[in-house]
Amino acid sequence: MAALPSAQTEKNPIESYLHVLHALMLRDMRTRFGASMWGYGVIVLWPCVHVFALISIYTFQKLAAPLGDNRALFFASGAVPVLIFQYISREVMKAVIMNRPLTYYPQVKLFDVILARVLVEIVTGFLALLVVASVLVVIGTDPIPADPITAVCGYLAAIVLGIGVGTINVAIIGFFPGWLIGYALFSIILYVSSGVMFLPSYMPEKIYYWMKYNPAMQVAEWVRSAYYPYAGIQVDYLYVIMFGLTAASIGLLLVKHIVGKIQM
Numbered sequence: 001m002a003a004l005p006s007a008q009t010e011k012n013p014i015e016s017y018l019h020v021l022h023a024l025m026l027r028d029m030r031t032r033f034g035a036s037m038w039g040y041g042v043i044v045l046w047p048c049v050h051v052f053a054l055i056s057i058y059t060f061q062k063l064a065a066p067l068g069d070n071r072a073l074f075f076a077s078g079a080v081p082v083l084i085f086q087y088i089s090r091e092v093m094k095a096v097i098m099n100r101p102l103t104y105y106p107q108v109k110l111f112d113v114i115l116a117r118v119l120v121e122i123v124t125g126f127l128a129l130l131v132v133a134s135v136l137v138v139i140g141t142d143p144i145p146a147d148p149i150t151a152v153c154g155y156l157a158a159i160v161l162g163i164g165v166g167t168i169n170v171a172i173i174g175f176f177p178g179w180l181i182g183y184a185l186f187s188i189i190l191y192v193s194s195g196v197m198f199l200p201s202y203m204p205e206k207i208y209y210w211m212k213y214n215p216a217m218q219v220a221e222w223v224r225s226a227y228y229p230y231a232g233i234q235v236d237y238l239y240v241i242m243f244g245l246t247a248a249s250i251g252l253l254l255v256k257h258i259v260g261k262i263q264m
Contacts, residue, residue: 020107024116027102028095047083047128048135051076054197066199067228072141076132077227078196078220081158084125085216086187088162092117093169093180110255114170118163129155145226154222157237160244161215167251174255190216195224201233212236215243 054075058065065074095117102108133143145151172179194216200208201221211217218240225233 016107017112020112021116021119024099024102024108024112025120028099028116028120031098044124044127044131047080047087047125048131050083051079051132052135054079066202067224067231070141072136072139073143073227074224075196076136076143077145077224078194080129080132081154081219081223082191082194082196082216083128084121084155085158085162085165085219086191087125088118088121088159089165089169090183090187091121092163092166093173093183096170096173097177097180110170111252114167114255118166121162122159125159145223146229147226149226151223151226154219154226157222157240157244158219160248161219161240162244164244164247164251167255168247169251171251171254190214193217194220196220199231215240 052072055072058071058075065071067074092114095113096110099113102113103110136143169179169183172183176182193211193214195211200211200217203211218235221233222235222237222240225231225235
C-alpha cells in the first residue's frame with residue numbers, strides 16, 4: 001500500500017510566498033544599504049536631516065513659523081508625510097529597474113518586487129518618523145498631536161498615495177525608462193507646492209485653488225491639521241484617498257499588461 005504523502009513535505013503556498021517576499025526584502029536592503037546596519041541607518045536619517053535643515057535655515061534667519069510658535073513642529077508635521085509619499089513613489093519605480101533580472105525566475109513576479117520595496121519603505125518611513133519625534137522631544141518640543149487619530153490617518157494616506165503613484169511610475173518606465181529622471185524633476189515641483197515651507201491657505205485664492213489639486217499638499221495639510229486643529233485647515237480627504245486608490249488600480253492594471261515588455 002502506497003504511503004500517503006507527509007504533511008510536512010507538502011509546501012504551503014502562503015509560506016512559500018512569504019519566503020520569496022522575505023528574500024526580496026533582504027536583498028533589497030543589502031543591495032541598497034550595504035551589508036552593515038550603518039548603511040540602512042543613513043537612509044533612515046536622511047529624511048530627518050532634510051527636516052532639520054529647514055528648521056535650521058528658519059532659525060538662523062530668525063523667521064517665525066507660518067503657524068504656531070514652534071518652527072520644528074510646523075516643518076516636521078508637513079515634511080514627514082510628504083517625504084514618505086515621495087520616497088515610496090520613487091523607490092518602487094527604482095526597485096523594478098534594479099531587480100528586473102529576478103523576474104525571470106518563475107517564483108518571482110513583478111508584483112512581488114513592488115510589494116517588497118513598498119514594505120521596506122513603510123518600515124523605513126516609520127523608523128524615520130520615530131527618529132524625528134525623538135529629536136523633537138530632545139529639543140523640548142512635544143511631538144504628540146492634538147488629534148492623534150487624524151495624524152495617523154494622514155500618514156496612512158501618504159502611504160496609499162505613494163503606492164498609487166509608484167505603480168503608475170512602474171507602468172510608465174515600462175515604455176519610457178527615462179521617466180526615472182523625469183519624475184525626480186517633477187517631484188521637486190510637487191514638493192515646492194506641497195506647503196511644507198509655508199501655509200497654502202494663506203496664498204491668494206486663485207493660486208490656492210489650483211494648489212489643492214496637488215495630493216501631496218493635501219497629505220501635508222491632513223497631518224498638519226492634527227497638530228493645529230484651531231487653524232481651520234481644509235482637507236479634501238476623499239480626494240486624497242480616491243487619488244491614491246485610483247492610481248494604484250490603474251497602475252497595477254497597466255503593470256499586468258506590460259510585464260512582458262518590462263522583462264525584455
